[in-house]
Amino acid sequence: MANPIRLARWSPYVVGTGIGILSWATFYFMNKALGTSTSFVGAAGAAICTIAPEHVAGNAYYTQTYGAKGGGFKPVFDWQMALVLMMVLGSFIAAWFGQTFKVERVPTVWSQRFGPSVLKRYAAAFIGGFILLFGARMAGGCTSGHGISGGLQMAVSSWMFFVAMFASGIATAAVLFGFGSKKEVSHVQ
Amino acid sequence: MFSNFFADPKTLMLGAITGLIFGFLLQKGGVTRYNVIVNQFRFKDHTVLKTMLTAIVVGAIGVYAMLQFGMISGLHIKGAEVGMNVLGGLIFGVGMVILGYCPGTALAAVGQGSRDAIVGIAGALVGAAVYAEAYPLLARTIEPLGKLGKITFVDVTHLSPWWLIAGLAIGASGLFYWLERREHAARPA
Numbered sequence: 513m514a515n516p517i518r519l520a521r522w523s524p525y526v527v528g529t530g531i532g533i534l535s536w537a538t539f540y541f542m543n544k545a546l547g548t549s550t551s552f553v554g555a556a557g558a559a560i561c562t563i564a565p566e567h568v569a570g571n572a573y574y575t576q577t578y579g580a581k582g583g584g585f586k587p588v589f590d591w592q593m594a595l596v597l598m599m600v601l602g603s604f605i606a607a608w609f610g611q612t613f614k615v616e617r618v619p620t621v622w623s624q625r626f627g628p629s630v631l632k633r634y635a636a637a638f639i640g641g642f643i644l645l646f647g648a649r650m651a652g653g654c655t656s657g658h659g660i661s662g663g664l665q666m667a668v669s670s671w672m673f674f675v676a677m678f679a680s681g682i683a684t685a686a687v688l689f690g691f692g693s694k695k696e697v698s699h700v701q
Numbered sequence: 702m703f704s705n706f707f708a709d710p711k712t713l714m715l716g717a718i719t720g721l722i723f724g725f726l727l728q729k730g731g732v733t734r735y736n737v738i739v740n741q742f743r744f745k746d747h748t749v750l751k752t753m754l755t756a757i758v759v760g761a762i763g764v765y766a767m768l769q770f771g772m773i774s775g776l777h778i779k780g781a782e783v784g785m786n787v788l789g790g791l792i793f794g795v796g797m798v799i800l801g802y803c804p805g806t807a808l809a810a811v812g813q814g815s816r817d818a819i820v821g822i823a824g825a826l827v828g829a830a831v832y833a834e835a836y837p838l839l840a841r842t843i844e845p846l847g848k849l850g851k852i853t854f855v856d857v858t859h860l861s862p863w864w865l866i867a868g869l870a871i872g873a874s875g876l877f878y879w880l881e882r883r884e885h886a887a888r889p890a
Contacts, residue, residue, distance in 0.1 A: 571803025602724025651789025
């Protein structure tokens, strides 16, 4: 049998089980639930803080998210910030050993529909990222914080998010790509 | 924000290890790929759904078992706010399909060489900053709509969590069985 770390892909059931068990560990050892999108607020707030610290200190959202009990701020470079930064390395290790690391600017499904322009893809990625985080902060979490962590705790907030996210994703994909024929090749790499 | 920038080393180390494993698993699962994520919403590739539902079921079993045996002090859920959760989820879904990554998978995608994910993260940081500015307005208008508090489906249904987990596990298994059979039939011999 091949060394699993050398495989390009693992079964989604194996990966899902792994993420589920990782959640047990974060609850048991760290008293935390997996999440990523709060760190974007911390990073944006810290960046703005370098030029306008009073503005950040006076903003209700930064103080609500990172405010410490006795005034001032909790550490911005916290558990989740370390987590999100190390995700990049974890993924790199997986890609490197699986020989799937590849510099890619325009994904194939995108270029089949919208052409090979890097500028066009980057513009869409920027706008998409903007909308994504705005929505995540409004909902109070993203695919990991709400979708997985909240979903497994059976939180009402998270399942509302999950259903709304899938419904709107399906509608957006239909608008952008059309409904398409079923004959099209699936499992594009 | 900078007087107290870093959390303690132990917290950071635990976050880093969690992130390393999380990023590794996401990349091996293929959910760090634009094509895989977008094709989920086009019903052409169900990797995202299989991964998430497996993580939710496995995670739920462990977390609720630890809760029952008093091994963890409590849950970590976000309060249900119907307006914010649903509208945020709808906005998030649009962003997820345009960008082709969610916040966590965008970070992991950077590790496998996806340059468009870096641009997406830049957009996401701006989105987080703009959200912080928009928050006072949203707090007055949308946040009060349907505030239900930190509730789970256990609170709503008054059922044992084990009935809910069993239902979820059976539902997910049935869906997986159906998807696998369909995919097997569609695969060229």
